[in-house]
Amino acid sequence: MTDDNPRISLPTASIPGDALPPVEQHAQQYATVRNAHETELIEDYVELIGDLLKHRGEARAADIANRMAVSQATVSKMIRRLNELELVTSKPYRSLFLTEAGQKMAETSRARHDIVLHFLRALGVNDATARIDAEGMEHHVSDETLATMQRFTEQQLR
Amino acid sequence: MTDDNPRISLPTASIPGDALPPVEQHAQQYATVRNAHETELIEDYVELIGDLLKHRGEARAADIANRMAVSQATVSKMIRRLNELELVTSKPYRSLFLTEAGQKMAETSRARHDIVLHFLRALGVNDATARIDAEGMEHHVSDETLATMQRFTEQQLR
DNA sequence: CAAATAGTTTAGCCTTGGCTAAGAATGTTG
DNA sequence: CAACATTCTTAGCCAAGGCTAAACTATTTG
Numbered sequence: 001m002t003d004d005n006p007r008i009s010l011p012t013a014s015i016p017g018d019a020l021p022p023v024e025q026h027a028q029q030y031a032t033v034r035n036a037h038e039t040e041l042i043e044d045y046v047e048l049i050g051d052l053l054k055h056r057g058e059a060r061a062a063d064i065a066n067r068m069a070v071s072q073a074t075v076s077k078m079i080r081r082l083n084e085l086e087l088v089t090s091k092p093y094r095s096l097f098l099t100e101a102g103q104k105m106a107e108t109s110r111a112r113h114d115i116v117l118h119f120l121r122a123l124g125v126n127d128a129t130a131r132i133d134a135e136g137m138e139h140h141v142s143d144e145t146l147a148t149m150q151r152f153t154e155q156q157l158r
Numbered sequence: 159m160t161d162d163n164p165r166i167s168l169p170t171a172s173i174p175g176d177a178l179p180p181v182e183q184h185a186q187q188y189a190t191v192r193n194a195h196e197t198e199l200i201e202d203y204v205e206l207i208g209d210l211l212k213h214r215g216e217a218r219a220a221d222i223a224n225r226m227a228v229s230q231a232t233v234s235k236m237i238r239r240l241n242e243l244e245l246v247t248s249k250p251y252r253s254l255f256l257t258e259a260g261q262k263m264a265e266t267s268r269a270r271h272d273i274v275l276h277f278l279r280a281l282g283v284n285d286a287t288a289r290i291d292a293e294g295m296e297h298h299v300s301d302e303t304l305a306t307m308q309r310f311t312e313q314q315l316r
Numbered sequence: 317c318a319a320a321t322a323g324t325t326t327a328g329c330c331t332t333g334g335c336t337a338a339g340a341a342t343g344t345t346g
Numbered sequence: 347c348a349a350c351a352t353t354c355t356t357a358g359c360c361a362a363g364g365c366t367a368a369a370c371t372a373t374t375t376g
Contacts, residue, residue, distance in 0.1 A: 018272065020213050020225075021289060027227035029293040030202070034334090036294055037195070041363075044188070055178050062323055067178075069185035074364060076325055081362090093324055093371055114176060120303060123310065129302045131179065135187040136194055136298025144287045145278060152281065192364090199333075220353060232334060234355055239332090251341055251354055 033140065040139040043109045044068075045078055046087055049096055050106030058095035112146060113138045119149035122156040191298065198297040201267045202226075203236055204245055207254055208264030216253035270304060271296045277307035280314040 020026065048067060052059035061079065065072045079096065082088045087102035098106055116138050120130035141149070178184065206225060210217035219237065223230045237254065240246045245260035256264055274296050278288035299307070 018275075020209055023224050025286070025289070026225045029290050030226045030228075032290050033294045038362090051178055060323075061325090066181050067184045068188045070188075070363090071365060072324065073326080073366075077363080080325095117176075123303075124306050125303050128183070129300050131183070132187050132190050133298060133300050133303050136191045137295050140291060140294025140298065142287050142291050145281075145283050145291050148282050196332090218353080219355090228333090229335060230354065231336075231356085235333080238355095 036139045041078075042082070042085070042087070043105060043139065044135075045082060046098065046102055046105045047109035047113065049088065050098060050103065050110060053096075053098065059097075060095055109138070112141065115146055115150050115153070116141060119153050122153040194297045199236075200240070200243070200245070201263060201297065202293075203240060204256065204260055204263045205267035205271065207246060208256060208261065208268060211254075211256065217255075218253055267296070270299065273304055273308050273311070274299060277311050280311040 021029070045064070045068075048064060049059045052063055052067075056063070061072055061075045064070075065075045068075070079088065079090060082102075083090060086099055087105060088096050088098055090096045113134060117130055117134040120133055121127065125133065179187075203222070203226075206222060207217045210221055210225075214221070219230055219233045222228075223233045226233070237246065237248055240260075241248060244257055245263060246254050246256055248254045271292055275288055275292040278291055279285065283291065
């Protein structure tokens with residue numbers, strides 16, 4: 001171990017010039033991000049399927065491919081995974097549907113997404129940029145931050 | 159093509175209940191996120207190496223492994239990639255150093271990271287949460303949003 | 317209703333980023 | 347300075363998420 005002797009310990013909130021956080025905390029930051037990455041894509045698919053079902057009445061592989069800018073083969077493979085995870089049900093060559101669990105995930109994702117998007121707009125970011133950033137950020141925002149964003153947005157609207 | 163006939167077109171900024179964005183825009187959102195993911199890890203490594211060099215004087219593979227909560231083998235493999243990308247220089251069994259390009263990347267990443275972190279704190283998020291969220295968010299925040307965040311933080315400090 | 321078009325799936329490939337296990341190099345210490 | 351501990355690398359494995367090409371199913375249309 002060449003790192004971090006623990007003789008000195010400071011309140012991390014007030015370190016000037018932002019020194020390195022203690023190893024454990026630092027490690028947890030990265031682990032959390034890695035973890036988010038695993039579910040991220042899944043959530044994006046489920047969220048999009050939910051949106052398509054809601055706004056179009058059906059969710060076809062071709063639509064998903066177009067909207068994600070990805071090949072149909074990729075979508076097909078992904079649908080198999082979503083099936084295994086019991087998030088969607090599908091019959092070959094037919095539209096997709098969400099299971100209970102899938103619907104729940106879609107709603108949660110959609111809600112997070114909207115909170116982030118509305119927050120960015122309330123902050124003054126223009127719509128197109130806000131949409132892109134929200135898409136990337138939504139999976140990395142904790143519940144605490146999400147709540148703070150929501151509060152801010154509401155306050156702004158008054 | 160089963161999706162989006164373009165007969166109707168609305169100003170996307172003002173759709174009530176947040177309808178689906180037009181395919182092209184939607185596709186670009188996802189493409190941007192996918193793109194960010196490719197460079198994300200690279201940037202995290204470079205940023206961390208920069209921080210270790212700055213605060214500890216050297217950057218050893220073991221430290222990186224500990225701080226990233228990843229095996230040494232993974233770090234070793236990654237260092238080979240960073241070498242190929244000419245972001246770091248390294249001699250076997252010795253500390254790492256950043257190339258010019260590496261240093262530039264480290265600085266940029268660090269700056270983005272700090273802006274996001276300080277913004278979250280200014281918004282009222284507690285330190286530990288802010289650190290975790292900043293780590294995840296930093297790669298998904300556009301320059302425009304970054305500028306907005308910075309402005310907000312400065313205003314808050316007055 | 318047959319043929320053409322559109323949509324879906326499968327097979328097989330590639331890269332990334334993890335892992336463990338084993339061995340080589342370096343550093344430390346009795 | 348030899349033995350032990352630590353650090354680093356290599357080899358070989360795996361899963362995820364892309365891709366293209368080819369085959370199959372469904373839908374539309376002349």
